[in-house]
Amino acid sequence: MDNKQIHTIIGSRKNKSAVEKAAQGIFTLCAFIAVLAVASITVYMIINGAPALFKVGVKDILFETQWRPSAENASFGILWVILTSVIGTVLAVILGVPMGVFTAVFLAETAPKKMAAVVRPAVELLAGIPSVIYGLLGLMILNPFMYKLELAVFENSKSHQFTGGANLLSAVIVLAVMILPTVINISESAIRAVPDSLRAASLALGASHMQTIFKVVLPAAKSGIVTAVVLGVGRAIGEAMAITLVSGSSVNAPLPFNSVRFLTTAIVAEMGYASGLHRQVLFTIGLVLFAFIMLINISLTRILKKGENGNA
Amino acid sequence: MHNSIIGKRKRNSDVIIRFLINISAGFSVVLLLGIIGYVFLKGIGKVNWQFLTGVTSTLMGTVGIAGNIVNTLYIIVITLLIATPVGIGSAIYLSEYAKPGRLVRLVEFTTETLSGIPSIIFGLFGMVFFGNVFGFGYSILTGALTLTIMVLPLITRNTQEALKTVPDSYRSGALGMGATKWYMIRTILLPSALPGIITGVILAIGRIVGESAALLFTAGSGYLLPKAGIGYLHKVMESGGTLTIQLYLSMAKAEYDVAFGIAVVLLVIVFVINRLTKYLAKKFDVNKIK
Numbered sequence: 364m365d366n367k368q369i370h371t372i373i374g375s376r377k378n379k380s381a382v383e384k385a386a387q388g389i390f391t392l393c394a395f396i397a398v399l400a401v402a403s404i405t406v407y408m409i410i411n412g413a414p415a416l417f418k419v420g421v422k423d424i425l426f427e428t429q430w431r432p433s434a435e436n437a438s439f440g441i442l443w444v445i446l447t448s449v450i451g452t453v454l455a456v457i458l459g460v461p462m463g464v465f466t467a468v469f470l471a472e473t474a475p476k477k478m479a480a481v482v483r484p485a486v487e488l489l490a491g492i493p494s495v496i497y498g499l500l501g502l503m504i505l506n507p508f509m510y511k512l513e514l515a516v517f518e519n520s521k522s523h524q525f526t527g528g529a530n531l532l533s534a535v536i537v538l539a540v541m542i543l544p545t546v547i548n549i550s551e552s553a554i555r556a557v558p559d560s561l562r563a564a565s566l567a568l569g570a571s572h573m574q575t576i577f578k579v580v581l582p583a584a585k586s587g588i589v590t591a592v593v594l595g596v597g598r599a600i601g602e603a604m605a606i607t608l609v610s611g612s613s614v615n616a617p618l619p620f621n622s623v624r625f626l627t628t629a630i631v632a633e634m635g636y637a638s639g640l641h642r643q644v645l646f647t648i649g650l651v652l653f654a655f656i657m658l659i660n661i662s663l664t665r666i667l668k669k670g671e672n673g674n675a
Numbered sequence: 676m677h678n679s680i681i682g683k684r685k686r687n688s689d690v691i692i693r694f695l696i697n698i699s700a701g702f703s704v705v706l707l708l709g710i711i712g713y714v715f716l717k718g719i720g721k722v723n724w725q726f727l728t729g730v731t732s733t734l735m736g737t738v739g740i741a742g743n744i745v746n747t748l749y750i751i752v753i754t755l756l757i758a759t760p761v762g763i764g765s766a767i768y769l770s771e772y773a774k775p776g777r778l779v780r781l782v783e784f785t786t787e788t789l790s791g792i793p794s795i796i797f798g799l800f801g802m803v804f805f806g807n808v809f810g811f812g813y814s815i816l817t818g819a820l821t822l823t824i825m826v827l828p829l830i831t832r833n834t835q836e837a838l839k840t841v842p843d844s845y846r847s848g849a850l851g852m853g854a855t856k857w858y859m860i861r862t863i864l865l866p867s868a869l870p871g872i873i874t875g876v877i878l879a880i881g882r883i884v885g886e887s888a889a890l891l892f893t894a895g896s897g898y899l900l901p902k903a904g905i906g907y908l909h910k911v912m913e914s915g916g917t918l919t920i921q922l923y924l925s926m927a928k929a930e931y932d933v934a935f936g937i938a939v940v941l942l943v944i945v946f947v948i949n950r951l952t953k954y955l956a957k958k959f960d961v962n963k964i965k
Contacts, residue, residue: 601793
């Protein structure tokens with residue numbers, strides 16, 4: 364801003380331009396705090412997470428399955444942990460996304476006004492419930508149910524380690540429920556953004572209401588729904604407290620009835636008492652999670668940009 | 676059979692899909708009612724005056740969450756004291772000063788990134804950066820500083836959205852009458868954008884109240900009340916667990932009745948916050964960005 368051109372009749376111009384400059388400087392500084400924060404998070408995650416990779420060896424951490432951090436001959440393989448997070452997230456998305464998209468279709472297309480007025484606030488409230496409460500309910504309701512299921516499924520198995528119901532499946536269900544509001548909200552606004560002329564054209568060609576929704580409206584809202592899915596993935600892979608107790612407490616292969624550790628829950632469960640190399644490896648787990656999240660964020664920006672260019 | 680193209684024939688697939696849609700939508704409602712019902716049923720018996728205003732003590736055999744309520748308030752206040760001005764400033768820069776270009780894209784990209792980073796990562800970062808590097812240890816201050824970064828995007832984006840809705844004629848009107856830019860922002864823009872800013876702040880409070888993973892390794896788990904006098908100030912440097920942290924710890928210790936008691940308190944807070952944002956949105960026509 365070139366303040367010399369402002370002719371003011373109130374007060375001295377010199378003071379004023381100093382204040383103006385200071386204000387602009389402060390606002391600029393505020394804006395760059397976000398940049399600074401992201402930069403320092405990245406730097407600190409790498410500083411703290413990378414050393415263990417070199418000490419233990421990249422292969423021995425990322426591609427080994429033995430997790431015995433406090434044993435005499437300690438081993439820090441986190442392959443099962445990584446796979447648990449990936450598979451758990453994929454399953455949660457497979458469960459949660461169709462349900463979320465159907466609900467979004469309900470809210471945007473088929474719902475009578477009165478019904479929408481009940482469902483929408485419910486979804487909003489679900490989004491606001493703290494994750495520990497989802498965890499508490501998972502622990503009290505899902506786990507006992509899963510235990511019964513487990514007893515039935517593995518009745519005659521001698522090799523199965525019983526988990527009391529704290530297993531991958533329970534965690535997946537909790538995660539699926541937790542991504543619902545995100546998926547619903549974003550898909551709904553994507554569906555609403557589809558111009559009515561498309562619907563009218565499709566109906567006029569003789570397509571039924573449902574055909575119109577699934578063959579015309581949803582494909583047109585594709586980029587928004589993909590965004591919803593990606594955000595859901597981000598939410599599911601980053602969730603920690605809700606599934607810490609629900610998913611069990613030992614590192615195992617990600618099979619439905621196994622007690623498992625996710626990237627997030629491994630950190631939560633052990634950071635409290637870990638020290639030395641063990642602690643550094645936990646930071647490496649954090650770094651792996653951070654890498655996943657950055658990947659998701661970048662693909663999200665790509666999708667959004669493409670959406671802007673595509674359906675202008 | 677039907678010669679008319681608008682026959683009454685209903686496709687089976689349509690019926691099935693419509694059924695699935697209704698089931699899905701119904702599920703959300705049933706889920707919410709189930710959660711609220713179950714939590715209140717299990718927890719309401721635990722909530723009484725003693726529980727809300729007392730402190731847990733094995734010596735006296737009492738269980739209370741007053742300390743955790745106070746800690747939560749401390750963290751909310753400190754976080755907002757820092758995050759609100761910075762978030763508003765950032766929004767003002769983005770919508771009033773910045774010229775479109777690389778820098779703005781960078782700021783917007785990082786703000787976006789911040790809102791996508793999971794809270795456990797904020798927790799790790801806060802523990803190392805504010806806890807170790809700054810030397811604040813496990814303290815309310817460490818927790819609040821960590822959460823400041825976390826809620827910053829919420830306040831920035833809601834303020835930005837609010838500034839967008841202030842008509843340009845207000846700006847040119849003020850400038851045309853001889854106001855300087857800062858005077859115009861202070862007296863015209865900020866008051867007009869106030870409802871949007873408040874919405875952002877309330878959403879941030881909701882985020883803070885519900886947060887746990889970012890606080891576990893930063894603010895720690897203290898549950899005592901601050902001591903009188905200078906103790907109120909000193910509390911900032913002491914460890915302090917919020918309600919959610921206490922819920923998690925009770926759950927891990929299998930004290931489920933306490934956990935459900937806290938869950939009832941949290942649900943009430945969440946509900947109040949939800950109503951408040953709704954009320955503001957309706958009254959001032961604000962667009963909220965989550």
